[in-house]
Amino acid sequence: MSVIISEPDDDRVPPEIVASVFYSATVSDNLALVVAEVVAGRARINWCNVGAIDLLGYGLDDLRALPVDQLFPSLGGGELRLLLRRERAARMTLPVRTASGATVEAVVTTTPSPSGRMWTIRILSTTNEQERALRATADAHERRFSTLTERSPVPTLLSEQGMRLSHVNDAFCSLVGRRAEQLLGTGWMDTVHAEDLDTVIEQVSDALEGQEVETQVRLTREDGSVRTTVIRFAHLFTPGVGAGFVGTIEDITDRLAFEATLAHQANHDPLTGLPNRTLLARYVADRFVPGTGGLACLFLDLDNFKVVNDSLGHTAGDELLTEVAARLGAVVRPGDLVARFGGDEFLVVCEHVDQAAAVALAERISAELARPVRLGGVDVRPYASVGVTVQTDEHTDAEELIRDCDIAMYQAKAGGKGRITVLDQRAREQARDKLRLVAELRDAIERGDITLLYQPIFSTRDGRPVAVESLARWTHAERGPISPAVFVPLAEESGLIAGLGLLVLDETCRQLAEWDRLMGDGAPPRANVNVSALQLDANLPAQVAEALQRHGLHSSRISIEITESALMKDPDSARLVLFQLREQGVELAIDDFGTGYSSLAYLRHLPVNCLKVDRSFVAELAHGHTEIASAVIALARSLNLSTVAEGVETPEQAAELTRLGATYLQGFSLSQPMTGSGTAAWFATRGEPTR
Amino acid sequence: MTVTPLSAPPPAFDLEKVLASIDTMAAQRPVAAQVVTVANGEDTSAKVLSRILASDVALATRVMKLANSAYFGMRGRVTSLQFAVTVVGFTTVRTMATVALTELDDESRLPENFWDVTTCLALAAATLAPRFGERPPDALCVGLLAQMGAALLHHNDPDGYAELVAEHPDVTGRRAAELRRYGVHSVRLTAVALEQWGFPHSMTGRLNQIDDFTSLEGGLLRAAFEVASRLTADDHDPVPIMRLTCGQLREDDLVPVLDSVRADADELRRAMLGE
Numbered sequence: 001m002s003v004i005i006s007e008p009d010d011d012r013v014p015p016e017i018v019a020s021v022f023y024s025a026t027v028s029d030n031l032a033l034v035v036a037e038v039v040a041g042r043a044r045i046n047w048c049n050v051g052a053i054d055l056l057g058y059g060l061d062d063l064r065a066l067p068v069d070q071l072f073p074s075l076g077g078g079e080l081r082l083l084l085r086r087e088r089a090a091r092m093t094l095p096v097r098t099a100s101g102a103t104v105e106a107v108v109t110t111t112p113s114p115s116g117r118m119w120t121i122r123i124l125s126t127t128n129e130q131e132r133a134l135r136a137t138a139d140a141h142e143r144r145f146s147t148l149t150e151r152s153p154v155p156t157l158l159s160e161q162g163m164r165l166s167h168v169n170d171a172f173c174s175l176v177g178r179r180a181e182q183l184l185g186t187g188w189m190d191t192v193h194a195e196d197l198d199t200v201i202e203q204v205s206d207a208l209e210g211q212e213v214e215t216q217v218r219l220t221r222e223d224g225s226v227r228t229t230v231i232r233f234a235h236l237f238t239p240g241v242g243a244g245f246v247g248t249i250e251d252i253t254d255r256l257a258f259e260a261t262l263a264h265q266a267n268h269d270p271l272t273g274l275p276n277r278t279l280l281a282r283y284v285a286d287r288f289v290p291g292t293g294g295l296a297c298l299f300l301d302l303d304n305f306k307v308v309n310d311s312l313g314h315t316a317g318d319e320l321l322t323e324v325a326a327r328l329g330a331v332v333r334p335g336d337l338v339a340r341f342g343g344d345e346f347l348v349v350c351e352h353v354d355q356a357a358a359v360a361l362a363e364r365i366s367a368e369l370a371r372p373v374r375l376g377g378v379d380v381r382p383y384a385s386v387g388v389t390v391q392t393d394e395h396t397d398a399e400e401l402i403r404d405c406d407i408a409m410y411q412a413k414a415g416g417k418g419r420i421t422v423l424d425q426r427a428r429e430q431a432r433d434k435l436r437l438v439a440e441l442r443d444a445i446e447r448g449d450i451t452l453l454y455q456p457i458f459s460t461r462d463g464r465p466v467a468v469e470s471l472a473r474w475t476h477a478e479r480g481p482i483s484p485a486v487f488v489p490l491a492e493e494s495g496l497i498a499g500l501g502l503l504v505l506d507e508t509c510r511q512l513a514e515w516d517r518l519m520g521d522g523a524p525p526r527a528n529v530n531v532s533a534l535q536l537d538a539n540l541p542a543q544v545a546e547a548l549q550r551h552g553l554h555s556s557r558i559s560i561e562i563t564e565s566a567l568m569k570d571p572d573s574a575r576l577v578l579f580q581l582r583e584q585g586v587e588l589a590i591d592d593f594g595t596g597y598s599s600l601a602y603l604r605h606l607p608v609n610c611l612k613v614d615r616s617f618v619a620e621l622a623h624g625h626t627e628i629a630s631a632v633i634a635l636a637r638s639l640n641l642s643t644v645a646e647g648v649e650t651p652e653q654a655a656e657l658t659r660l661g662a663t664y665l666q667g668f669s670l671s672q673p674m675t676g677s678g679t680a681a682w683f684a685t686r687g688e689p690t691r
Numbered sequence: 692m693t694v695t696p697l698s699a700p701p702p703a704f705d706l707e708k709v710l711a712s713i714d715t716m717a718a719q720r721p722v723a724a725q726v727v728t729v730a731n732g733e734d735t736s737a738k739v740l741s742r743i744l745a746s747d748v749a750l751a752t753r754v755m756k757l758a759n760s761a762y763f764g765m766r767g768r769v770t771s772l773q774f775a776v777t778v779v780g781f782t783t784v785r786t787m788a789t790v791a792l793t794e795l796d797d798e799s800r801l802p803e804n805f806w807d808v809t810t811c812l813a814l815a816a817a818t819l820a821p822r823f824g825e826r827p828p829d830a831l832c833v834g835l836l837a838q839m840g841a842a843l844l845h846h847n848d849p850d851g852y853a854e855l856v857a858e859h860p861d862v863t864g865r866r867a868a869e870l871r872r873y874g875v876h877s878v879r880l881t882a883v884a885l886e887q888w889g890f891p892h893s894m895t896g897r898l899n900q901i902d903d904f905t906s907l908e909g910g911l912l913r914a915a916f917e918v919a920s921r922l923t924a925d926d927h928d929p930v931p932i933m934r935l936t937c938g939q940l941r942e943d944d945l946v947p948v949l950d951s952v953r954a955d956a957d958e959l960r961r962a963m964l965g966e
Contacts, residue, residue: 074899078874081706082883088714092883093892094899107892126892161828162778163764166821181947184821186764201768208777239733241828242780 032056032106032123036068036084043068043084043119055106055125057099068121072108073097083108086116096123155229157247159236163189163204175229175251177222193218193226200231207233207245216252227253269340271318272325280339281398284349288398292391296358297401298348299387299409300328300365303417305344308380316375323373324382331368332361345409346384347402355390355422362386362420370418383418385409394428407431438494440476441487445499450474452507453673454527456682457644457666460658465686467526467559469666470508471673472500492534501535505547509558511676513551518680528559528589533566537573541580555585561612563591575606582607589644594632604639611636613662615647621656630660637661706874709847713884716792722747723792727888730785740784741773749965750791754784757962762814762955782894786832787963789888795842796964802838802845802856807923809838810960814952815918816911822939823911825897833894834915835963840880844873860924862916866902876902878912910936918945922953 032052036043044065048056058066069080074094083090089111095103109122149156149167155175160166168183176183176191183191192200196217203213214232221227229249236244267279275283287295302324309317321344328338328346337349348365350358366386372379387408395401408423415421423431444450454468474482491497508527515523531540548555560581567574567590578588589610590603594617617629629645636643645657648667657665674682717724725743729735744751751772758775759767769775776784794800795809813834820830845852855872859865869876875883882898900909901916913935920927932940960966 076870078706079879082710082875085707085710087707087711090883090887091889092886093896160826161763161780161783162758164762164827166827185818185827185951186761189764198766201764201766205765205768205774209774240731240735241782242737243777 032125034063034071034121034123035118036121037118039065043080045071052123055098055104055123056096059099062099071096073103083110084112084119085110086112088112093126096125155249155251157188157231157245157249159204159208159244159246160185161242161244162208163201172249175221175227175249176219191219191221193220203231203233204245207235207247208243210235210237210243219249227251228256229253272322272340274325274329274346275337275339277339277341280337280341280347280349281402283337283339284398284402287349287351288391288395288401290396291393293354293393294352295391295401296350296353296355297389297405298350298358298362298365299341299389299402299405300346300348300369300384301409301413302344303383303385303413305382308375312376312378312380319375320373320380320382324369324384327368327371328365331364336361347405353390355388358388358390359420359422362388366418366420385412385417386420387412388420388422390422404428404431434490437482437487438490438496441474441490441494442496444474444476445491445496445503448503448507450500450503451675452504452511453675454511454524454679455666455673456524456671456679457528457664458670460654460662460665465524465671465683466664467528468524468679469528469561470504470511470530472504472530488532492532497532497534501532502543502547505529505543506550509547509551509553511679512553512557514676515680515683516553519684522683522686524679524683526557526559526587528561530561530591531566533563533569536562536566536569536577538577540577541584544581544586545584556587559587559589559610561589561591564593564595567606571602579607594628600635608641610642610644610663613643613645613657615667618645618647618653618657618667619649621653622650626656626660629657629662633657633661636663706880709843709880710884710887712847713793713843713887716794720747720792723750723788726750726788727785727792730781730788731889731891735781737773737776737781740781741771741776744776744784744788745772747791750788753787753791753962753965754779756965757783757787757959760955760958760962762959762962780828782828782832785890786835789836789839789885790963793839793842793884794846795839798964800846801842802852804923805838805842806960806964807956808919809835810956810963811919811922811952812837812915814955814959815948816915818948818951819911819914819918819940822944823907823936825908825911829894830897830911830915833897833912836885837878837881837898837912837916839884840875840877840882843880843884844869844877848873860926861928861930862920863902863913863930904934905937907937907939910939914940914945918948918952922949922956 031049032055033049034045034052035047037046038044039046044067045063046065048063053060053063056063056071068084069075072080072083072094075083083092089109091107091109093105093107096106096108097103105126107124107126109124111120113119146167149158149169152169153171155172156169157165157172158167164185165183165188168180168188173180173183176188178191181187189197189200196215199215200217203215206213212232212234214230217229217231219227219229229251232248232250234246234248236246238244267276268274269276284295284297302320305317305320308320321340324346325338325340328348332338332348333350335351339347339349341347348361350361353361366384369382369384372381374380387405387410389401389405389408391401395404404423407427408421411423411427412419412421451473453471453473455471456465457467457469458464459466472484472488474484474487476482488497488500491500508529512523512527544558544560545555548558562574562578581588587610588606588608589612590606590608591612592614593611595614611632613629613632617632620626621629633643633645642663643661644664644666645653645662646666648654648657648665649669651669653667654665654669671682717727722743726740726747729743730740744754755769755772755775757763758769758778759765763769763778765778769778779787790796795805798806813831816834817827817831820827841852851872855868856865859868866876866878870879873880878898878901882895885898886892886895897908897912900906901912903909914932917930917932917935921929932942932945
């Protein structure tokens with residue numbers, strides 16, 4: 001709908017103006033349209049629509065011929081020309097004066113007619129209800145957002161452009177101890193630790209390009225202290241403006257410190273503060289490059305540490321360890337690692353040294369340690385045995401290097417205390433050989449390759465065989481027979497003794513049962529089985545009972561031989577085990593009697609049946625020394641125990657031992673150890689029942 | 692009392708012609724003109740804008756240079772034009788395109804010290820913007836373009852304008868003189884041109900309010916002009932900043948601003964002019 005202001009016969013609105021109006025805009029009541037024309041050198045209104053009347057509030061007559069400049073009070077001087085241009089359309093946002101004198105902010109677009117004397121003027125109020133509502137909503141959003149970030153305890157950054165910030169909240173200001181003005185723009189970059197700045201810029205780049213990223217960043221506070229943080233960057237896009245980011249910061253300084261404490265505790269010995277075995281292994285592994293040299297390990301074991309612990313107490317022992325740790329730390333070269341391997345063992349790892357330098361260091365350490373330490377009023381000189389190993393081409397991993405210096409230390413200790421030993425090629429080979437042998441022994445035990453021989457034991461009363469002793473034998477496929485004096489200690493050291501012991505026990509019982517089946521009453525009446533100190537625990541009685549039961553034997557068919565030294569390792573528990581065995585009806589003998597240090601009073605309270613006179617005392621008989629053998633035999637007799645004299649090699653010895661009152665004899669001169677079937681045959685030829 | 696009649700514009704100066712000349716310039720730099728048109732569209736992306744920008748090597752180089760300047764803190768990390776557009780923002784790209792198409796990059800056609808003043812003006816406006824609740828990037832752009840009107844007046848009336856500037860070293864007084872001589876002052880002329888090209892009213896409005904001393908919005912630009920004058924004119928007689936900013940700023944507030952503007956001005960100038 002339009003209103004013609006001009007009088008009917010006056011100059012009417014030219015058709016081209018009307019056309020331009022309708023082509024240039026969709027006419028609605030919301031849109032105010034007026035047409036202006038230059039009359040007598042001044043632009044005046046000559047037409048308007050209803051929207052214009054509504055917006056401007058003028059009556060029809062008032063608008064007629066109203067000078068255009070009165071509508072636009074802000075266009076002072078000649079500025080109306082800027083709006084009403086002759087050759088092109090123009091657009092301005094400016095206040096429009098209404099009839100009441102109030103102004104309305106509006107976007108005004110003008111389009112000239114081809115004559116350049118008339119213009120269509122569109123006035124679009126920017127303050128209509130809808131726009132106001134939209135703006136109010138946007139403002140409310142903005143306020144909510146700023147309140148949220150302002151009050152948030154999470155330090156927050158809001159970007160403006162690139163690395164530039166337009167906003168930081170209070171939490172970020174307190175985190176870095178600076179004022180917002182110092183941080184806006186690129187100011188906050190000064191708080192980023194110099195080494196982390198490149199990373200931050202990269203992360204910001206990624207965020208600006210649309211990614212969500214996070215990175216660990218150190219921030220420097222105004223006072224110079226450093227906080228470690230995780231900054232998470234999120235992409236922001238504002239249409240028509242471009243990309244930005246929001247950064248939220250988590251201060252992880254305290255968490256990291258706590259984690260570092262935990263990690264330190266996991267990798268360090270709490271007493272001395274030195275790296276522990278775990279860290280040592282990693283340290284050496286990290287530096288070990290096969291085929292190169294220059295890495296050396298020194299393994300130290302304090303001599304007589306147990307004496308200090310036992311005599312002066314654990315507190316003094318701990319003090320000693322702490323002092324040793326401090327001395328080691330002081331004497332090694334910068335960059336060397338000192339670790340506590342465990343107990344009284346320490347390890348020093350050096351890089352870029354040859355053997356001479358490593359030994360020189362070991363000497364310095366020994367000298368330093370040998371200075372007296374005052375513990376509980378006593379001066380103690382903490383000597384150490386030191387094993388030295390320098391990496392060679394033959395070391396294939398870090399573990400091997402540490403193991404070698406452990407071996408070297410044991411060699412040093414074996415050679416006498418307070419020594420330094422370098423692991424040489426021969427020693428290394430021996431050690432490796434031993435390792436191989438352990439593996440082969442394990443296989444032999446698993447496959448049952450350990451065989452038993454049986455040596456008869458004779459009664460001195462009538463010369464008849466009354467028992468056999470089971471003797472384990474190992475014949476190696478390549479090395480031939482290996483002495484029990486070699487493989488039994490090896491089994492004990494390498495944790496194979498339990499398996500070996502069970503094998504001997506079970507095989508002996510099986511053999512007894514077989515002899516019973518074959519020979520009936522002519523079978524050997526009893527078999528003596530040796531038990532290692534390491535087997536002497538609460539499991540042994542049950543194991544013996546099971547073996548006997550498995551093969552249907554009476555418990556009296558077995559005698560368990562235990563060395564005197566095994567009994568003395570843990571006398572109380574040994575006594576308990578022996579009583580259980582005895583209750584089961586198993587006989588007990590003390591092997592190698594007289595070689596240990598057992599107290600006779602203690603012996604009296606053990607439920608044993610028999611003492612075995614050690615072969616060394618029997619051998620002395622040949623040289624006329626009967627004292628110990630006769631004393632042992634007399635002692636046994638007074639305690640009402642029987643005796644077996646071992647290692648009888650001549651008829652003279654047999655006669656002498658019989659004269660001294662030994663109950664039983666055993667030895668090469670009487671009978672060699674024999675296989676199971678050999679034993680059966682041997683007993684059969686004796687031709688009479690033994691039981 | 693002496694009444695000075697408002698002098699009519701000299702016959703040699705046709706404002707209509709001046710404005711028309713901008714359109715002619717735009718025709719000579721079609722890529723820059725396209726950037727100006729496209730940059731602030733709601734659906735504009737850095738990808739689209741950089742694709743257009745790539746056809747104007749000189750302009751693209753300047754945008755890259757600005758993106759890598761200390762002002763944006765990216766330290767040479769901006770290696771693609773698209774990312775450069777993202778970093779500097781669409782309004783700034785549009786501003787640089789406007790500079791190119793109005794030949795503000797040709798110093799031979801500009802009043803003396805034009806870019807020294809302009810860079811200080813822009814940086815001061817951006818730095819002070821948060822104090823006035825304004826977005827610093829928009830303020831930077833307003834500052835960069837504020838003197839465009841002066842350049843146009845100088846271009847169309849070199850001798851007359853030079854004389855006017857010499858007579859009125861103070862910018863407020865100079866604007867009054869411009870209004871008398873040309874019927875419009877240079878900042879107003881800038882606003883008209885920018886509005887013509889569709890720059891948002893939020894930007895052009897600041898230019899229009901420069902002489903309304905009760906307006907805080909105009910205060911930012913007045914303060915920025917004052918900072919620029921203090922930094923570039925040896926014989927400038929400082930105007931109290933409180934008076935220029937409706938009490939929003941104190942002299943103390945200006946000290947760090949003067950320092951930071953002085954520090955960044957050269958680099959911004961080089962980026963804008965592609966030196």
